[in-house]
Amino acid sequence: MAEAVARGSDSIENVETTLKEARETSLDDLFGCDGLALGSPEYFGYMSGAIKDLFDRTYYQARGRKEIYKKPYVVFISAGNDGLGALRSIERICVGYQFKKVYEPVVARGEIDETVLAQCEELGKVIAAGCDAGIY
Ligand SMILES: Cc1cc2nc3c(=O)[nH]c(=O)nc-3n(C[C@H](O)[C@H](O)[C@H](O)COP(=O)(O)O)c2cc1C
Numbered sequence: 001m002a003e004a005v006a007r008g009s010d011s012i013e014n015v016e017t018t019l020k021e022a023r024e025t026s027l028d029d030l031f032g033c034d035g036l037a038l039g040s041p042e043y044f045g046y047m048s049g050a051i052k053d054l055f056d057r058t059y060y061q062a063r064g065r066k067e068i069y070k071k072p073y074v075v076f077i078s079a080g081n082d083g084l085g086a087l088r089s090i091e092r093i094c095v096g097y098q099f100k101k102v103y104e105p106v107v108a109r110g111e112i113d114e115t116v117l118a119q120c121e122e123l124g125k126v127i128a129a130g131c132d133a134g135i136y
Contacts, residue, residue: 001076001108004117005037008124015128022050027058031067034131036099037124038090039076045085055093062097069098072136074127075105076120083107102127102136 006019020029022040030036040047062068075090077083087105094101103126108116130136 001078001106001112001116001120002037002039004120005039005076005124008121008126009037009128010124011121012125012128012132015132017124017128022048022054025054027061030058030062030071031065034072035102035127035136036071036073037076037127038073038094039078040086040090042077042079042083042086045082047086047089051090059093059096064098070100070136071097072102072127072130073099074101074103074123076123077105077107078112079107079109081109083109100136102130 002019006017009015009017018029018033038051040051043049046052073094075087075094077086077090079086084107087107091101103123106116106119106123
């Protein structure tokens with residue numbers, strides 16, 4: 001799913017896309033990008049530990065900083081049967097960061113099929129094209 005989002009984003013001219021695992025992602029990455037696509041599996045009704053760790057490592061230093069204020073973001077989730085716990089927990093924390101949600105999330109339930117991947121690609125295009133156009 002992340003690769004499909006990145007492919008969509010990459011297809012927008014003038015946009016540079018960076019695909020990173022949460023564990024490798026730093027505060028500087030959050031500061032340096034124009035928009036974010038956050039992806040996570042749902043584990044035990046919550047976001048993955050790796051995404052939570054990214055938030056834990058960066059929240060206090062990021063909170064209130066102009067570099068992240070109203071930064072546009074989108075979310076994609078893979079789940080066995082629900083995904084809403086992961087989605088809600090991510091969106092709640094993003095309110096704390098003062099990120100700005102700019103498009104509906106993609107929540108895959110069960111098998112990752114071509115439809116899901118197409119939705120992810122679309123998600124990547126939307127966030128990238130919007131950032132490029134400066135509409136957020
Ligand atoms: C430890 C663990 C906990 C899980 N908990 C949930 C859950 O609470 N709700 C759900 O819908 N799926 C749950 N699943 C299923 C995963 O969300 C699903 O298989 C997802 O596609 C895994 O993505 P991944 O292959 O990137 O890890 C769980 C899977 C694992 C391994």
